[in-house]
Amino acid sequence: MSTAEYESTAEYEGDVTVLEEQFMEQKSVGPIELESQDVSVWFGQRKVLEGVNIAFPKNTVTALIGPSGCGKSTYIRTLNRLHELIPGAALAGSVLYEGKDIYDTDIDPVHIRLQIGMVFQKPNPFPSMTIRGNVLSGLKLSGLKRDQHDDIVEETLTSAGLWNEVKDRLDSAAGELSGGQQQRLVIARALAVQPHVLLMDEPCSALDPTSTLKIEETIRELSKDITIVIVTHNMQQAVRVSDYTAFFLAAENEPGYVIEQGPTTDIFGSPRDQRTLDYVNGRFG
């Protein structure tokens, strides 16, 4: 990494602090719930991300945007310790959740993943379970005790915009649902364990416009209670759902950086970096 680039990343760190203060006033949001500090990521010898500093204030939605291959999905997986499952994966820096580094040796990743849930790009319902079984699977898998299972099923499926379509066939196979329905099912599944943070990796890329709209409504609704980080390739979506936006960019064969971050209105309305301006206006990427 060149010195010039490093300095530019360092600058944003300063910006964020200022913005945080602004937003504390504007939205009277709570404290920072999740924060990555100087996170760099490797696959084997290849460095794919460098010096990512993003703070996620409690009960807000942050959109991660940028062209394909710039490390957004990789980054989001470092936030709930899924990154380490990939052979050859490495990481530097720290990720603070409620002020504690989730990579501390005495932290159980299972505990972290229970608090910081995730929805993936490709729907991955468990094929051996029914629709109801999938929604409740998180409770079984994590050993979490929650009563009123029927209420949880209805509540979470309603939040995910799927309840009306499946309420009469909760005991049929999850594999019978269409791709879009499966995606909403796994969102309901992630909500059933009541995470404090929800990471969403392009959750709408396989959905039709109606389902997408439902998911976006769900995200807005959920952000009253939980912190959401969403990777999206859809600029309009970022504008519609997010409070903050971080723009990732990677040059050929170089690690990705956060070029610019801040309130979504600023990133899309008055970006300070030329590359951000070009990207949000669809001129590349």
Place this chain on the structure above:
Amino acid sequence: MTQVLDREQIAEWSAQQPQRPWTKKPARLQARIAVAALLPAALVALLFMYTEIPGPVLLVAVYFPLQLLAAGIAAVATKGRQGAADSVIIVLSVGATLFSFIILTSVLGSLIVRGLEAVWGEDGFRSSFLFQNNVYINPSTPLEYGGLGHAVIGTLMIVLIASLIAVPIGIATAIYITEVRGRAVPYVRFFVQAMSGIPSIVAGLFILTVLIVSGAMNQSAFAGGLAYAILMLPTVARTAEEVLRLIPEDLRTGALALGSTRARVVLRVVLPAAKTGVITAIILGVARVIGETAPLLLTSLKSDQTILNPLTDPIAALPTYIFDNVALPYPGAVTRAWGAALVLMILVLILFTIARILGRDRLNRFR
């Protein structure tokens, strides 16, 4: 200007009938196919009737080449060179399929015909053959007396013991390779692969020298089961590994993202998703050993009595029963061997059907 759905046309469309235009062939082509299919067969039929050349030779040396040639010529005439390659492939694959089908059905046919002689005589269905044992029977005793009930029990006992040992270890090995992914994976895979090359008699010899000659145990169902387990283990482990490998990584990551422990991922997500395949692994393991004779000759020996204690006494099993009887110079004994072979096959069929029913996955049927 846009077009709008014309309501009056709907009545017209609703009268349409489903058709399959792609199945229709022009009459000229149909005639050629008929000639190409019938001419070689007719020619061979004539040769068979008017010459002394034996049927199988005609089939292999005359009919197949002729049929290939005819199909090739017909294809070139209608579709050109590309079509010729196409039809040659079709004739070859259909021919190969027929060939293996004929061999299989003739094995099966002779098994059923000769096997039924033992089970079904002038006196009707001989339940004695299925349920009695071999005590008081000598090779020249008529088929109405005695049976292989003791050998069926022996085979079931030995295979059950082998499965109880090999299935859990085999599946655990597969889980170590695909789910735990520990450091020893390359070595474990190497040993499993090497194990699958062990000749069955070596497995028997191993149990004989290490456990029986040393005095640790008697020649018994348990010793036979141990020898079978050695043979079964690599098949179960390798097949289960292949099956677990097919489970998408997404499911594991998805489960972990819900705050699951590794053990719960395996027990509640991966294994249920792979249930049908794991059952197949068990079936293949049983199929690998159930007809093995050599290890049993060394480890469980034989018996004419019905033995129910798996630890103390030598015991009969169907493969050794067949082996003993088929070598005797009495037609009755040879018939008993055929009957035992038929019973062994039906036993396998029953076991596999039960396994399939147990392994049926109601939720997965649409996948």
